[in-house]
Amino acid sequence: MKAPVAWLFIGAFLAVCATFLVAPTAMLAIQAVTGEDGFTLAYIETLGQYRYRVAFEHSLYLSLASATAGVVAGGLVAFAVLKPGAPAWLRSLVTSFSAVAANFAGVPLAFAFISTLGTLGLLTMLLKRIGLDLYDMGFSLFSITGLTLTYSYFQIPLMVIIITPAIAALRPSWREAAEILGATPGQYWRHVGLPVLAPSLIAAWILLFGNAFSAYATAYALTSGNIGLVTTEISAVLSGNVAADPQIGAALSVGMIVVMVTVLAISTAMTRRASRWTARS
Amino acid sequence: MSGAGANRMGPGGWTTLILAGVYFVVPLAMTAAFSLWEGGSTYGFEAYRLLLASADLPDALLLSMELALATVAALLLLLVPAMIFMNLYAPGLRPLFEFIATLPFVVPAIALVAGLTALFTGPEWLIGTPFYLVIPYFFLALPFAYRSLDVGLRAIDLTTLTEAGQSLGAGMGQIIRMVILPSLRAALVGSTLLTLAVVMGEFTFANVLLFRTFAVYMNQMGQHEATAAAALAVVSFLITWAAMLGVLIAGRGQTSIPGGH
Numbered sequence: 001m002k003a004p005v006a007w008l009f010i011g012a013f014l015a016v017c018a019t020f021l022v023a024p025t026a027m028l029a030i031q032a033v034t035g036e037d038g039f040t041l042a043y044i045e046t047l048g049q050y051r052y053r054v055a056f057e058h059s060l061y062l063s064l065a066s067a068t069a070g071v072v073a074g075g076l077v078a079f080a081v082l083k084p085g086a087p088a089w090l091r092s093l094v095t096s097f098s099a100v101a102a103n104f105a106g107v108p109l110a111f112a113f114i115s116t117l118g119t120l121g122l123l124t125m126l127l128k129r130i131g132l133d134l135y136d137m138g139f140s141l142f143s144i145t146g147l148t149l150t151y152s153y154f155q156i157p158l159m160v161i162i163i164t165p166a167i168a169a170l171r172p173s174w175r176e177a178a179e180i181l182g183a184t185p186g187q188y189w190r191h192v193g194l195p196v197l198a199p200s201l202i203a204a205w206i207l208l209f210g211n212a213f214s215a216y217a218t219a220y221a222l223t224s225g226n227i228g229l230v231t232t233e234i235s236a237v238l239s240g241n242v243a244a245d246p247q248i249g250a251a252l253s254v255g256m257i258v259v260m261v262t263v264l265a266i267s268t269a270m271t272r273r274a275s276r277w278t279a280r281s
Numbered sequence: 282m283s284g285a286g287a288n289r290m291g292p293g294g295w296t297t298l299i300l301a302g303v304y305f306v307v308p309l310a311m312t313a314a315f316s317l318w319e320g321g322s323t324y325g326f327e328a329y330r331l332l333l334a335s336a337d338l339p340d341a342l343l344l345s346m347e348l349a350l351a352t353v354a355a356l357l358l359l360l361v362p363a364m365i366f367m368n369l370y371a372p373g374l375r376p377l378f379e380f381i382a383t384l385p386f387v388v389p390a391i392a393l394v395a396g397l398t399a400l401f402t403g404p405e406w407l408i409g410t411p412f413y414l415v416i417p418y419f420f421l422a423l424p425f426a427y428r429s430l431d432v433g434l435r436a437i438d439l440t441t442l443t444e445a446g447q448s449l450g451a452g453m454g455q456i457i458r459m460v461i462l463p464s465l466r467a468a469l470v471g472s473t474l475l476t477l478a479v480v481m482g483e484f485t486f487a488n489v490l491l492f493r494t495f496a497v498y499m500n501q502m503g504q505h506e507a508t509a510a511a512a513l514a515v516v517s518f519l520i521t522w523a524a525m526l527g528v529l530i531a532g533r534g535q536t537s538i539p540g541g542h
Binding site for chain 1: 294297304309316360386389479482526
């Protein structure tokens with residue numbers, strides 16, 4: 001087999017990506033600024049309307065909250081089970097459960113939370129019986145708080161999976177050196193542990209943010225579109241559930257892509273800055 | 282706090298794990314219990330019987346399985362050879378490949394489906410069949426399949442292995458079949474199972490493009506029948522669990538897993 005066959009395979013892959021990934025994305029950008037009489041910014045301007053502004057606010061808030069919850073809780077869990085004194089069975093239990101839960105998202109996850117914390121959910125009913133009426137206290141599963149709680153179910157285990165190699169790579173000798181020099185655990189973390197972990201933590205946060213920002217199925221099945229998110233608004237336009245031009249769907253999509261590119265760019269810049277610290281060591 | 286104390290799981294560690302355990306186990310236990318509820322105080326497998334009796338479930342499940350297998354085939358035929366040849370003959374294309382593998386992250390599924398519907402309004406033989414979904418599913422699986430194959434390819438010295446094979450008189454086809462693919466086994470099995478799990482539960486593309494896959498069926502069913510929805514959630518958790526168990530077993534052959542072990 002010679003190089004021409006190799007180029008055939010490489011070419012086929014690139015052609016498929018250009019046709020079905022790059023071209024549709026470019027098409028969105030074109031469609032978002034094309035009206036009946038050619039170029040127009042009218043559709044981009046509609047993103048400023050109350051309905052769409054709220055959708056972006058909801059999506060951003062939900063992604064920020066669930067990514068932060070995931071990074072903090074997932075980081076603490078990974079840190080706890082990676083201590084040398086932690087039992088091995090616990091470590092493998094957490095690892096394998098994380099792999100399952102990180103992929104247990106979408107419609108089934110929404111149903112699991114409805115069965116548990118919905119208005120007629122089992123936990124809601126049990127708590128009501130002991131005099132704790134969650135929905136009277138202002139909680140609702142079908143709110144941004146409820147969505148954040150639900151999203152954390154796949155965000156935390158995803159964090160555990162991503163951060164485990166980075167925490168495992170922290171050398172015990174650094175900690176010992178810090179202790180010998182008289183550093184408290186707090187000082188060790190502030191001056192050694194966290195700076196070394198920083199690039200991984202930033203990268204993980206970005207991945208979790210994107211994961212939540214582009215999630216659609218969980219939100220759709222949970223709220224039936226009652227809470228506007230950018231993803232559910234786009235799907236409402238596409239399926240014709242709202243009287244809106246397809247260009248608005250394209251403009252919303254371009255808005256999402258802009259957010260993702262911005263977040264990724266910030267992450268790359270910050271990771272580069274943070275890893276300069278470790279590159280010297 | 283002494284040095285030994287920092288290594289043992291202190292009360293803080295246990296509290297974290299117990300709280301996490303409660304958060305993760307309660308919804309599963311409640312869903313499982315709810316799926317067995319038959320009204321009043323009777324419990325049984327009625328919801329599961331209802332699912333099995335449903336005429337549409339086998340079709341939806343079968344369609345999702347076919348789509349999952351087709352997506353895996355597309356990855357094996359399109360991505361794997363392209364990556365091997367890129368590493369061998371055109372390492373200069375690596376940044377382009379990296380860029381393509383990042384794109385599906387930057388372009389969310391719902392945006393890609395908007396772009397696809399805007400660009401392709403025909404031909405009917407392409408967009409009219411559910412197998413049209415294989416195209417977006419290919420890109421859905423691309424980032425993690427690329428990542429895991431990339432790790433696998435970096436772990437072996439592709440050029441040396443190829444040259445060694447050639448000096449022993451093997452053709453390129455033989456080298457790929459007998460040397461490269463076997464050493465990528467863990468990466469291949471891992472990304473195959475992950476793809477299966479992702480496609481089985483995929484909802485965004487199927488729902489917008491109006492194809493009745495397993496997840497779409499599950500959503501329709503669940504909107505009317507609360508206990509059936511719970512039963513479906515349990516079944517789908519078990520499917521995910523089985524797929525991930527496979528990934529973990531496949532990964533055990535890999536020696537260089539950071540952390541753990």
